[in-house]
Every structure is written in structure tokens, then in C-alpha cells.
Amino acid sequence: MDEFWVFGYGSLMWNPGFPSHKRAHARLSGYHRSLCVYSYVHRGTAETPGLVLGLDRGGFCEGVAFAARNDDEEAVMAYLRARELVTRVYRELVLPIRLESGDTVPAVTYVVDHSHKQYAGKVDIDRAADIVRRGHGQSGPNRDYVLNTVDHLRQMRIGDAALESVAKLLLNEQPRPRHG
Template sequence: MPYRNSGKNATIQDERSRDFWVFGYGSLMWRPGFAHVETVRARLHGYRRSLCIYSYVHRGTPDHPGLVLGLDAGGSCLGIAFRVPGAMTDEVIAYLREREMSNNVYFEKWLPLHLADGRIVRALAYVANRHHEQYAGRLDAKAAAAIVASSRGESGPNIDYLTNTIQHLKNMRVRDHALEHVSDMMHEILARQKNGCKHSA
């Protein structure tokens, strides 16, 4: 008769088989807010990190929207994968839905994720809803920089959001050249505005 594992070890194996992965590409990378037992650098193909979501509250207003991150179709995105214990599935998914989907500007999707150690896993990710009124589309760097430079919401200036995001990414050894290009153009806009104020004084 073949040996069958039982008892505590079997329970541990069963729970591990129900573990799932979450992909973080923005603030989830450095402030996940949920329990996890493993973190691995990972790349998601088919989506890119982008300032493609208009912010009506935290970094802008309905009359003067700011921009925040979303996963938009095209390219690839380097981020962090979190393995969540299977026993906490309901709790963690409920938390993520409350955090990411309060206004339905993101879709919840299960997508193949390439981990840095060679594994390929299915991961939960939140991608931009292109049919939502707050979807900004594929803005060029100049247009995005102009919006960020001039917007402010309940959580402060949109400038701070972009600057903090880039700094956190760099701290985690993740470079996003597209975001950094927007930041460079934003600082050029602010410098011109500052010089213009000096000349008009």
C-alpha cells in the first residue's frame, strides 16, 4: 500500500498548495498592508506602469485632475510578487478590493507572472479600466508632466506623489525610465515657471 502523508505535515502542504501571489507595481511594493510569507522581484508582460489614471481626490480635483499610477496595456513592468498564505485568501483579497477597487477604476485580473528565480506563477493584479471616466489614456511625457506640475488634492501636490514614487522605486532597485522622463520634464516646467515669476517681479 503506498505511503500517504497525514497529520500536521499534510495540513502544511495543503495550505501551501492554496497560497496565492499578488503583484505590486506601485505603492503595494513598499506598503503592501497585508500578510505575506515570501517576496520576489517579478516581471509582468503585456502591461506597463503608467501615469494613466486621473485622480479626482488625493492628487487632484474633478475640475483639475491629477495623475496616479495604473497598469496599462503594452510593454512589461518590473515589480514585486508577494506570496500570501492560503489560509488568509479571503482576508487579503477583501483588503485589496477595498484599497484598489473602491471606484472601479481598476480591474482585478489573474495574470502569469515571471519571478526573478525562474518560476512562473498566476498572480492577482489590478490593471487600468480603459472604459472608466478616470482613465487618462496614453499621455505623452510632456502632457503628463504639465498635469502633475499643476495638480493638488487632499493628499497634497501631485508633484510629491511622482517624486516619492520614483524615489521608492529607486530604493527598491527598480528603474522606470518613462516615469523619470516625466519627472525631468516636470522639473523643467517648474523651473520655467520660477524664472517667469522672477522676470515679472
């Protein structure tokens, strides 16, 4: 094989930032997409963190698989590591994904590290929307990240109820009263 695969489940789906010669709908088992990572760089700061997606344990995740040429591997991996491992909140793993064709291929995947201080765990929808509203980092507003991801999931006919609920609150733009 003269290619390697990368699995995207968040902004990589709509902004991969590296050359690929194939793109396919794919499914990763054993992990699910979750707004479970405090962003200190791309969509927030240490003082005002944003909230971004991570692959957390359990379930499955549908996303996009990109095939890149082996000749580009050094440059692609350097780019991905600079982008995804900036604070080391993710672990780079090669995991099996199932392509829409039915083939299973190994793919470079970024999974959240539960022991990292930026791991937010399970965040309820109201709190997630509040954090996202305030977040803004080097890559722009956190709100744009969430809405772009939801838009691309819809285009791919991938349902994500939790992310859709956060997006609905963001589009409503009405801060919800805090209780307790």
C-alpha cells in the first residue's frame, strides 16, 4: 500500500490542512465524539478556555477518513502533531476504522488523555454552550468550530444529538440562567 489513513471527527473533517487523495465516510468503534476537552490554544485560552471535541471511551464515532500518500507521510504527520499535540491533551494512536466500502484500515487517530488537566469529562449541554460562547483562540471563535462541525455532520448525514443540542443553544444565543 502506498498510502496511510487519518481519521477526522471534528475540525479535521472540514479543515484537514494536509494533502489527501481519497476521502471516505468511516466509523471508529470503541470511542465516541464528545465536547470533553478544554481548549487553551485553538479555541480558547488558559484564562478563558473553549471546549472542543475529543474521542472519549465507549460507543462509536462516525467521521471522515483521509488517505494520504506515503511520500507525504513525514510532512503530514509533522503538521498533525503540531496541530493536535500542541498541549498533549490527545494521544496519537493507530486504530482500525471501517470505511464506507466495508474495508477496515489502520488510521492515525487522536484520542483524549483522561489524565490531562484539559480533559473536561462529561459536560452538560447548558454548561458546554456557555463555555463555547466565551471561547476564542488562535483558530478563531469556539462558536464557529462547533457550528461548522455540526454543519458538516449534517451534510454527511451523521447524527450527534449532544452536539446538535449545543449548536441549538448557540444559535438561540440566549444565555441560560444558572441554578445553584
